[in-house]
Amino acid sequence: MLVIVVENVPPRLRGRLAVWLIEIRAGVYVGDLSAKVREMIWSQVEDGLEDGNAVMVWSTNTESGFDFMTLGKNRRLPVELDGLKLVSIFPLEDPDLSPSLSGRGPG
């Protein structure tokens, strides 16, 4: 299982993602592809992202049963707590989403 969610990205990238994945809601793409294809798609997201942001989640054999990674600026950043990956939400009024603020830093 592979899910990619994009926000504020150019239509070009959204069209490209729709080549391999099903867009079940605006900006939410779902599919079931191999690790190699996942990496290929993610590198295309990286290339076509511009000012937007994206998150990709896929099932794998971590304790949670999935893993995820992010690109672009967002209030939500991944954090790792001794092997368990969670998400930290930065305050709204903070214009600079510098990860160094958290002390732990995003994983």
Added chain:
Amino acid sequence: MLPPLKPIAMKERVSMVFIEKGQIDVKDGAFVVIDETGIRTHIPVGSIACIMLEPGTRVSHHAAALAARAGTLLVWVGEAGVRLYAAGQPGGARSDRLLYQAKLALDDDARLKVVRKMYEIRFGEKPPERRSVEQLRGIEGARVRKLYQLLAKQAGVEWKGRNYDYTEWDNSDTANRCLSSATACLYGICEAAVLAAGYAPAIGFIHTGKPLSFVYDIADLFKFDEIVPHAFKIAAKNYPNPEREVRLMCRDVFRQSKILRKIIPTIEEVLAAGELEVPKPAEENIAPVIPNPESIGDVGHRS
């Protein structure tokens, strides 16, 4: 309107999460940790077996109540993961299970059978016949000391025996520190499982006289397979932060061995070896006026 929150079964959860610092509170019904800069991290409280709170955390009343409703054990641990205190019991402690456990522990014959079963699981063979619990404990002690030595040698760490002195934590050797951290993780999930299954952590069969005697009994069934060899391997590598490595290792080992699926069935298996029946309520007992709602949690979870 949302239906009331109910616990999910232990086997469906991830093992644990350590929270180092921050204010633990409830925001919009979710369990969150907020640090001094206002960054908040959501903890999926209901899909974790136990939450280990380290020094530097504060828990609000609301958050403790949410953890209890989600059936998740909050465990207060010391700096290096050494156990201090625990509360926020997820278990509803069913009286039929408690009476069953107490009956087994009070009946010398049944208790011996349970103890023999525990040793059988630990060492992979039946213990010698016609020994008392006391004699079995002596045999076990000797075997465990040898096992520690053997596993330490295999991992290539120096081993001068198990040192439990938590007051001199910094003075104890790396191998002992790694072992203590790993056992703290194991005790946390075992306590969560014992409570979720409806049993009392204090009523032990081999261990006795401690608030967590039964937790130690159950943890011992997994300790040497699951964590000791790995803890020694980490000790041998001289990491700058061995405790963190131990936690990562525990998470990996717990995932691979699917320990959360195994603990409750193992508890039932060792208790069943006592060959007593789960007591039926006396006829004159009255059932609750408001019947228990159906739950997808374990039997001991409050529903």
